[in-house]
Amino acid sequence: MVNILVVDDEVDVEPMIRQRFRREIRAGRVQLHFAHDGIDALEIMEKTPDIALVITDIKMPRMDGLTLLERLADRSDIMAKSIIVSAYGDIANIRAGMNRGAFDFITKPISFEDLDLTIKRALDKGRMERLARDAHLRVLEVQKEFEWARRVQRGILPRPWPKGGPEELTGFMQSAQEVAGDSYDFIPIDDDHVGFAIADVAGKGIAAAMMASITHALLRALANDFLDPAECLGRLNRLLTAHNPEMLFVTMLYGVLNRRTGVISYANAGHPWPLRLNASGEVTTLSGKTGIPVGIKESAVWTSSMVTLQPGEGLFLYTDGLTETSNAAGEWFGAERMTERLQGLATAGMGGLIPQLIASLDEFRGKAAVLDDITCLFLHWRGCGEGSRT
DSSP states (O other), X not given: OEEEEEEOOOTTHHHHHHHHTHHHHHTTSEEEEEESSHHHHHHHHHHOTTEEEEEEESOOSSSOHHHHHHHHHTOTXXXXXEEEEEETTOHHHHHHHHHTTOOEEEEESXXXXXXXXXXXXXXXXXXXXXXXXXXXXXXXXXXXXXXXXXXXHHHTSOOOOOSSSSEEEEEEEEXXXXXXXXXXXXXXXXXXXXXXXXXXXXXXXXXXXXXXXHHHHHHHHHHTTOOSHHHHHHHHHHHHHHTOTTOOOEEEEEEEEETTTOXXXXXXXXXXXXXXXXXXXXXXXXXXXXEOOBTSOTTOOOOOEEEEOOTTEEEEEEOHHHHTOBOTTSOBOHHHHHXXXXXXXXXXXSTTHHHHHHHHHHHHHTTOOOOSXXXXXXXXXXXXXXXXXX
């Protein structure tokens, strides 16, 4: 139902307008409201906030139509369109009314054909403006929800790893959208062991971000109970597949470092293999048995492998968003270029490796858009002789 307010102090206006809209009133399509001046009109609009159209005369007692239009223009909460009714040739008042926000005008004596057409145009315009406003409000609400999700997701990433121990752990994540389907983590297990993980959910948006956050939280809860990475992934997978109606799956690599010996056990669930770096710049790729991503098959199993880092060596983990970053020419950063950069950074000293690599990546990308989440993690083992973490 459309609410229309007619503001006019002439007594014959109301019966004439009611007669004109009798069919629409009986059909429940239109409800008419009448006021004798601007003050009455504002009181009615306070009681009926969904007035869609105001048809107002200009010359009225107490508050004239031009003043009423000024009051309506000052109210951002009022979306009603307005039409001026004026004497033929009163161009000065018509211009003044249009400058105060009136949509259109009709002249006296009123032509019903002109009135019908003007009302239709005004209501159509008002409807479009309300739809645009509602769409804008929905966009703002969605943006607010995305911002909340982004803060929550950022909040669960690990804090900077304490300095002074035998290992150094650093990570980086840049999302392509407001929220990311990637995650990484450092997990203190006990005095001798530290868990580390990197994960990439298939897909983007809120669903992928929620899956990444759930995976992150479950892994943290399981790490203290399952020291073997393959066993931990198996338990994580059973929990994810039991409640995964969208069939989202996660590639990930989970490892556990023995802080005293430099031995790392790790299990790979369909993720790119980490790179091993030494101080001379040599970069090699870890190997082992790759299992399927978690979240696909409840009975899936994984196999743990082991590697022993020498003091000064590091392990670099990444998601494919890094190697598949493209520049304006459509060229990928690629695994080969990434390896070359890592070799140079390792030779120069592994401190600050990730910030320097990301700076190189940004320089390569230039002004091209980030199309996929970019996440990486670096574990540098200095050796147990370097002290212990407090």
